[in-house]
Amino acid sequence: MxxxxxxxxxxxxxxxxxxxxxxxxxxxxxxxxxxxxxxxxxxxxxxxxxxxxxxxxxxxxxxxxxxxxxxxxxxxxxxxxxxxxxxxxxxxxxxxxxxxxxxxxxxxxxxxxxxxxxxxxxxxxxxxxxxxxxxxxxxxxxxxxxxxxxxxxxxxxxxxxxxxxxxxxxxxxxxxxxxxxxxxxxxxxLVDTAKDKMKSIVTTIQEDQNRIIRQNSAQDLLVLGPPGSGKTSVAMQRIAYLLYLHRHKMNADNMLFITPNEMFGDYIAEVLPELGEASINAMTFYRLHDKLSRRYEFETLFQHIERMRRAADTTAYRLKSSHDMLNAINRHVAKLADSGIKFRTIKIKDEPFTTAEELSELFYHKFKDSPIDSRLKKIQVEFWPRYKEVLNKAIKERTKALKRVTNYIGTDAELEKQAEQEKTRQFRVVKNYIKRLEFINIEKIYLDILKQLNPAVRAATLESLRNRQLNYEDIAPLLLLTVKVKGLQREPKIQHLIIDEVQDYSPVQLAAITAVFPNARKTMLGDRNQLVHPVHIDTMETTALELTKSYRSTIEITEFTKSLIGNTSTQSLGVHGDEVKPLSFTHFKEMLSHLDSESVAIIARDADHAQMVAAELPDVTLLTHDQYTFTKGTILMPNYMSKGFEFTYVFILDYDLYDKDKDKFLLYTVASRATRHLYLVETE
Incomplete structure (x- = not known):
């Protein structure tokens, strides 16, 4: 005893x-x-x-x-x-x-x-x-x-x-x-944990969670479980465990958390320091677009979801996210050693520095016996002396021009320095073209692949490229091609990746992540039923470890979410609480005015709806697409932004306008954000 x-x-x-x-x-x-x-x-x-x-x-x-x-x-x-x-x-x-x-x-x-x-x-x-x-x-x-x-x-x-x-x-x-x-x-x-950012679960780790945390397999790990099963918390404890286990060869800088939204990195920021470890970096998949050409503006994930909800035709998205697209990229890249690479002519003041024809000659003839990446490096080596020669010639000409100025504008040394700075700045574009292999036209290679698969989609993508406005689904194939063809933008120092909400990733996105982080083992977390994207692409073919117990919400809330999708496998181990309640909009506003809690989420249908409601509710914080900090208090957000978080009180606005069959997985995801109180608010 x-x-x-x-x-x-x-x-x-x-x-x-x-x-x-x-x-x-x-x-x-x-x-x-x-x-x-x-x-x-x-x-x-x-x-x-x-x-x-x-x-x-x-x-x-x-x-x-x-x-x-x-x-x-x-x-x-x-x-x-x-x-x-x-x-x-x-x-x-x-x-x-x-x-x-x-x-x-x-x-x-x-x-x-x-x-x-x-x-x-x-x-x-x-x-x-x-x-x-x-x-x-x-x-x-x-x-x-x-x-x-x-x-x-x-x-x-x-x-x-x-x-x-x-x-x-x-x-x-x-x-x-x-x-x-x-x-x-x-x-x-098991107190209500939704009052602040995510905390460590080290004192309450369960046996099934412990097995996942301590997995030492060299293979990637897929963990599936319902809302509240502790998937993300387990991932954080797993990071701490791996840092402990491999402390002599791995540190926090060798790990990366790929999060479902921009706020999530802030939401989980306190867990590892609480466990005595340094925080790891976190980023969204969207941030990988920084590795692509700056010439284009890319649609964000939330803009993409809103567009897909309105779209009458989703063919392009389905194609660019599909296994067919991934297979076509792999086949096409395999053939590029023999033919098919598109080159750009590089010009300085309308004078060619090198032509597409010369680049093709170097790549497919002079250096044909080397692998693709070696050929590109040899082309770089070939161009650096030429670049320096052209740059030095331009500097000398500019220096002479400055010295011919009749007014005093500086000493000879000062004029030489000015000329060097001007021309180095002017030639920086050419330097970057050589350094970043911009003379390879990845976009044309992409268009060639699309032409094989669907000419109509190719035509629409060409128009987007001309307008320099690309869709979210273009990031993954362009990134994958950039890494595979150029051999650039890899991050070999990352040894372990955590990918949350993996059910939202397409096969092409996962392949692009693997290409960018070639040395990283992955711990992937997901739930087949938590879907906010209107067009689902199934990617989870790997054998998974399943969690079936839910600890987050009250038994009443968990049973309600299960009823939305006919789920019979989840075991609710929470505490008893209030029943899930319908509420009129008038009663909702009245209740909100008297509510004393730092963890309240008001869930709108979309961004426009959230903006409209925010005008009526002066004391709420409206979360927008570019929000980076997790905010306590009473917050208002579109339904797709709520994923991954938990709140003591959740109010689902316009609940009666949702299609209970078509939107059942979306409602399941949103309703499961509530830990203690869930209200279904009718249309005003």
């Missing part, structure tokens, strides 16, 4: 140990800081400020030592900061285990970070990511297996598992539990 008094005494002992370590570290930091300052002073005094050849040699010997000591100092400070946070909540659970070979059982305390007793070197607290800590997340007592990387499966007998609720260094409660969501311990923690 768990004793709260004994656990309170143990906690006090751990806090005392943290104080001792902290005090020792503070003294060491103070001492080493002083020593480091003295060493810097000594180096400056002895070596002087003038860097002679002899001084350079001495500096080269002293600097590595100073650099090492500074890095050590930063590491000590990081540990001190970590200890400060640890004292508030050193651990959140404990598991008592017994090895087959051991006579006695051992109690392991599990926290966000490990802690060693410096006098014995024994672990007092185990980091939740250590292999043995996995036993804590099993949902049963008795024999439990856990995997140790590079060793294999290990087995222990779990005798006891407890959850401890500790806040600000005080033990509030202790639960003896097998840790599934129905237990008192987790019901105690």
């Amino acid at each position: 768990v004793s709260k008094e004994q656990e309170a005494l143990h906690l006090e002992g751990v806090k005392s140990l943290i104080d001792i370590i902290n005090n020792e570290l503070s003294g060491e930091l103070e001492k080493t800081t002083g020593e480091l300052i003295e060493e810097r002073k000594f180096a400056l005094e002895e070596l002087g400020s003038v860097i002679t050849d002899d001084a350079q040699i001495e500096y080269s010997q002293v600097l590595p030592s100073l650099k090492f000591q500074e890095e050590l100092q930063v590491s000590r400070q990081d540990v001190k900061n970590s200890l400060g946070k640890m004292k508030d909540r050193p651990y959140f659970g404990a598991v008592t285990i017994k090895d087959e070979d051991e006579a006695d059982s051992e109690k392991l305390y599990i926290g966000l970070n490990s802690l060693k007793d410096p006098s014995t070197n024994d672990l007092i607290i185990y980091d939740w990511r250590t292999p043995i800590a996995s036993t804590y997340y099993a949902n049963h007592l008795g024999r439990v297996e856990y995997e140790v990387p590079s060793v294999g499966l290990q087995s222990v007998d779990v005798k006891e598992r407890i959850q401890l609720v500790i806040e600000k260094g005080e033990l509030l409660d202790v639960f003896d539990s097998e840790l599934y969501i129905g237990d008192d311990a987790l019901q105690h923690l």
Whole structure:
């Protein structure tokens, strides 16, 4: 039987140990800081400020030592900061285990970070990511297996598992539990989480989630689950786990989260720092259009969704997003080594720097025995001397022209510098053409592929290219062709990608992502039923790990969302709450005026509808397409922008205008944003 008094005494002992370590570290930091300052002073005094050849040699010997000591100092400070946070909540659970070979059982305390007793070197607290800590997340007592990387499966007998609720260094409660969501311990923690940005779920990770977090497979991972099953939270914990597991060869800069919208990066920004890890970068797929030519303006995702909702003909979108398009790109690129690459003539002041004919001759004849990427590099090498020669000639001519000016405009040296700056700026376009291989006409190659598939779509795309206004669905094929043909725009340093809402991505988009990040393993998250795009392209052919339990919303809300699509597989493990209620628009406005919550979402049909409603509701924040920051309070947004978020109160406006069959997946997605209260507001 768990004793709260004994656990309170143990906690006090751990806090005392943290104080001792902290005090020792503070003294060491103070001492080493002083020593480091003295060493810097000594180096400056002895070596002087003038860097002679002899001084350079001495500096080269002293600097590595100073650099090492500074890095050590930063590491000590990081540990001190970590200890400060640890004292508030050193651990959140404990598991008592017994090895087959051991006579006695051992109690392991599990926290966000490990802690060693410096006098014995024994672990007092185990980091939740250590292999043995996995036993804590099993949902049963008795024999439990856990995997140790590079060793294999290990087995222990779990005798006891407890959850401890500790806040600000005080033990509030202790639960003896097998840790599934129905237990008192987790019901105690299952408060409404929608009041702020996404938080860590490390204290409530379930067994099925734990298996996903600790997957060490070299293959890409697809995780499917209903709203509230913790897919995104699991992905964040998985990032922290991988950073821990591969800490000597991977850091936060080697990871990237591809988010469903611009706000989502801000929404998840606090999770990893809460776990003691640096935040990783986040971006939308749309942002990859920056890798394409600046000549074109690309439609955003939300503009694209609105257009697709109004479109009478979606042939072009379906084609450009299809497996047929992907296969056609791959076939066409395979043939380009022999023929088919379209080249541009490069001109300087209407004078050709190189012609399409010359480029074709170089590529298909002079360098024909090399692979495509090598041929392009050889063409670059061929052009650089020519570029410098033409540039230098232009600089000399401009210098002469400036010197012929009768008024005094500068010294000869100043005029030469002015001429160099002017001509270098003027020739920058040519330089970029060579550097970025802009002499390859990717757009014409794209049009050739479209001509094979659908001449009418090709004609419409040609018109868009002439107007320099391209659609969202053009980004992926153009990006894929750019990477495959030019070999540019790859980001090899990214080793792991998280792709959220993967059901929204086309085969061409996923192929483009793989091409841009060739060294990255992927963790992909999705739900076949959460669809806000009016035209769905199915992409999920990979074997998936399925989550079936939903923890986010009340049982009443979850049951309502299930009824919208006839879902019988999702198991609701939330708390009971209010029934889902219809509401008139008048009652909605009245209720809103008295509502006291920082987490309220008003869901409009589209951007125009949201603008119209915003004019009637003065105290709401209207979210627009270019919103980058997640906002607390009462927010108003089009339905497709709500995906991925959760709110305490959700009001679905004009609910009676939705087609309950055609729009069932959209309504399912929007309704599942609510954690505690869901209202279906009738048309005004």
